[in-house]
Amino acid sequence: MLISIECEARNGLMDRQPLVERCFKCSVCALVCPIQYLEEYSPTQSYVYDLFTCDNVLANPNLWSCASCHKCAEICPQDVNPAHVFLNLKELSFEQGLAPQGVVALIKSIITTGSSFPITSVTERLRAGLGLAPFTVTAQEELKLIVAKTGLEEKIRKIGG
């Protein structure tokens, strides 16, 4: 095996993403990855390399910085598609309660209010000034039915959110 993912989810990840084994750490993805701009990364320690090899990737705070911009997938000579791998890792990280608080808060905002951002008095003032009708979301009841059925509601309850 060319890489070693030392995380609890390793076997699960290999089952879901067998292409990860193809990565030969060429670091071409570091050329195009926006997360490479973080101070902790260098030519020898790229973002993708870090997430593919760190001890517990699900608790790696930078996992949730991935922009899903797909640049790594487009440039990868081995067709590994790191963006897709990280998406699956995020799901395991969320399930285990390891996602940052901000992410959990965002998910809760979307499923309870139907919007990523709060509709504040400033929103209403800006809209009224432009002659726009107030912004309202009426999806809440149906969203509640959906998250009950998919199990997301239960998942959030389990992680104490």
Place this chain on the structure above:
Amino acid sequence: MRYAFFKGCLIPTKLPHLEALAQKIFPELGIELVDIPGFSCCPDPINFSGADQLTWMTIAARNLCLAEEKGLDIITLCNGCVNTLAQARHALAHTPELRLKVNAMLADTGHCFEGTVEVRHFLKVFYEDVGLETLKKLVKINLSGLKVATHTGCHLFSPHEVMHFDNPADPFVLDEMVAALGAEAVDYNLKAQCCGSSLILSGKQQGSSKLLEDKLTQMKEQAADCIAVVCPFCYQQFDLGQLMAARRLKLDYSIPVLFYLQLLGLAMGMSLKEVHYDTHKIKSASLEAKCKES
């Protein structure tokens, strides 16, 4: 052309002037926007899709159903919204088992995804359906002399097998759209690089600032008067994000960002005030002077 208007979250809550501009300009291009009251957040293609893929897909499918039930295709002003909705549509259309599963998740809401709806970003509609020639006819004030650095944004063209638009490695569509207004689209390094919005959303301000500095330096080398974008997240990153980067890195220049609709508005004869330039955090005297001259 009638479309279900998918406003998303960021524009109606924080940047409603872009919504107002769309309402004003779209009819002049023969596009009728229909409000669908039941739409929710798309939901976002970075965090929500990671947290729970099945729920992400189901909520997206619900939004698709609402348009489908009205017999309308969807138009968006946001790369994030179009990315989520197009990815969901693509997956549901091509994977029958997934469609069955998602429709089962939707059953209690009374919706069922049929697969007849299309999802389009306004740039794609402008480019493919309205066409450059029609746009050129709308130009009352030629923007010649204005140098524009375009930033299309990743989620409008990636993953390419789903989005089928532009060239992710070397985007050209927005350049042509800018040129149609008489302005000059400058070529610069790092044009395809992400705006770094996800860095700032995950609290990595230093990384976001360094990325912006890299992109802005390249734009400045080409003497860009402004940046053109088609996504509200890129827009905020180049406006408020640039302000934060400038403070942190002591940048001694600034390049204002304009949403493509604002540039189009200027070309159609609107003033800077009418395209809501006064709401911008980042302004520049050279842009203002050039807009007054033209």
